[in-house]
Amino acid sequence: MEKINLKDYAENFVDIYNDIQETFPKAVLNQAFICKFSSNEYIVRFDEDIQYLFLLLDGRAKIYIVHENGKRALIQFLKKNDFIGELSLIEVEKNLKDVVAIDDCTCLAFPLASSKEHLLNDNLFLHNLSKYLGDKLLKRTDHYTDMQDYEFKNRLAKYILQIENDGCFQEKLTETAEYVGVSYRHLLYTLNQFHEDGLLKKKGRKYFIINKEKLERLSSKKG
Amino acid sequence: MEKINLKDYAENFVDIYNDIQETFPKAVLNQAFICKFSSNEYIVRFDEDIQYLFLLLDGRAKIYIVHENGKRALIQFLKKNDFIGELSLIEVEKNLKDVVAIDDCTCLAFPLASSKEHLLNDNLFLHNLSKYLGDKLLKRTDHYTDMQDYEFKNRLAKYILQIENDGCFQEKLTETAEYVGVSYRHLLYTLNQFHEDGLLKKKGRKYFIINKEKLERLSSKKG
């Protein structure tokens, strides 16, 4: 983890810095700095105290919940403009999560100790936070209700359509399995089935969508 | 649905009214009134505009998400001090949910049209709302990650322990099945299995816990 002075960062990323300035009170920005995390680095560990509120400025990360039985479940992907640690800020979180950088990540970091008071008295911030949390709640609920109401092939179709890029699906399959909540084995079964049904074609380790319509039908129907 | 003047209500429920007064700005309380819903009555319908922010003062309710395929999934039980419609207030909700009263419910109702501005500028309210949403997010996440990481008998054990009263489990089984995310048929299988394993005893339509330890072990382990 590398720390960078906020002003140094501001010189190179003017637009982002302007957004930040409009969103956070000055007193808080004075305490803030930039953190860079490398791919696969832990941003937060479930068994260590969290010291900062982070705002993800660049890169992708993932949140794991750690169960008592030692198993982990991937519960969310984070991207630009997602908060990390906001639940600790408002003191509702008892069990921290693991947060891991997927690719290199740039974060804006606010030291909780010195920023909490300011943030919790700032109307704009609270309003934004409420919207952010409400949105997160809805998205997470949708994700999970889908899991329980559709069988896996439907969910997988939906997931592929969400995440594909130029018709190409190249996510890490181990991660995908954790996120969509099935065993790796079953994920492979289903991908092979998609291949046999003429939905996907495999080249090397990438899958290409060759029948998007059919995939879309599958993603929103049962059966 | 029956409307009652807030002042009339306040005379009979002094303590609750005092809490309310400390939590909401006066300008907003002047617009508010009390709504009573009967058991099984719809408080919100997924296909109708929502006009009020409700705070549940008494009774229990349940939230359903309605899928495109027509299926419903029970996603949360609501009790005293839960909000209804708070996501519409902050304008993040696109797809409304069904909210249905389980028993008779008493709600404090704020007309969105006239209260929104006031509420969204009130620091105390926003802070409370953030905490409320954060807490809801965590609870919902826990509920769903449990669903995916434990098999049903573990989840059922946990659920029974959460909801039992004096060792007696008497929830409606159809509702339970929807909430815990299995078919009614499978719920019955598992309850019978619990009976055979000496965890529960059945009297009429009620189940009584006869081996709490074993149930607790089952609720937190795999297998």
Added chain:
DNA sequence: ACCTCAATATGAGATATCTCCTATTATTAT
């Protein structure tokens, strides 16, 4: 260049869970 560890891949067998069907009680509405 070599070693190690993580990711990809697939087979075989087990089982958790579902769907569909059919009775039998409760509960609610007319």
Added chain:
DNA sequence: ATAATAATAGGAGATATCTCATATTGAGGT
């Protein structure tokens, strides 16, 4: 009260999904 609807109950068979075992391939570190 009686009809109608919802909840409880269980049988039979299908299948979606899991676990475990094993082999191959790829990437990162020294």
